[in-house]
Amino acid sequence: MTDWLIELPTWQLTRIFAIAAYLLLFGGMAMGMLYGYPFMKGKRKATLYKAHMQLTNSGTLLALLHMAVLVIDTYTPFKWTELLIPFMAHEHPLLYGLGTLSLYGMLLLLLTSDFRQKFSRRIWLTIHLLSYPIFIMALAHGFFSGTDTELPLIKGMYVATLVITLLLASGRMLVKKPARRAAA
Known part of the structure; x- marks a missing residue:
């Protein structure tokens, strides 16, 4: 069994899992922001919520796989302690620590969403708003x-997802403000 694991193309797998996880989490984030727009109602809102949950769950699962493959990678192996304890990596501790913290943040978001009814709306929303800094990390x-x-397509992916996230978040704040003022 160990030989089979070592024979896996771990370097390629970890990169694929990382990029796929990031894109799924971005998709989940985008669906979550769209869900909050006041014009989303009925079946469309239910569909967005389902997509939001599926993308976020899938992205978190792939992020966990990304981390697990790093342990068996022979090119740049990591110890479990380097992956599980933020800022303990042998190289680039800050950057890898941000990855660890963002994974823990995603797990916190998923767990608290599963137990949403156990929290007040204010507490749940405060925790859920952590998705923004988690995404940035x-x-x-x-x-x-x-x-x-360094590849233009990947660099463009990061820039595009950041721009789209900023636009969706800004739009959501602008659309919500008049509704809040009218309610007050």
Whole structure:
């Protein structure tokens, strides 16, 4: 069994899992922001919520696989302690620590979403708003420590996802403000 694991193309797998996880998490983030727009109603809102959850869960799972493959990678192996304890990596501790923290943040978001009814709306929303800094940490981790960032397509992916996220977040704040004022 060990030989089979060592024979896996771990370097390629970890890169594929990382990029796929990032894109799925971005998709989940985008769907979550769209879900909050006031014009999303009925079936469209239910569909967005389902997509939001599926993308976020899948992205988190792939991020966990990304981390697990790093342990068996023979090119640049990591110890479990380097991956599980933020800022303990043998190289680029800050950047890899951001990856670890963003993974823990995603797990926190998923866990608290599963137990949403146990929290007050205010507490749950406060925790859920951590998705914004978690996304920024994941982006920084991938952009600055990813070995494929030098490729124009990958660099463009990071820039495009950041711009789209900023536009969606800004739009959501602008759309919500008049509704809040009218309610007050």
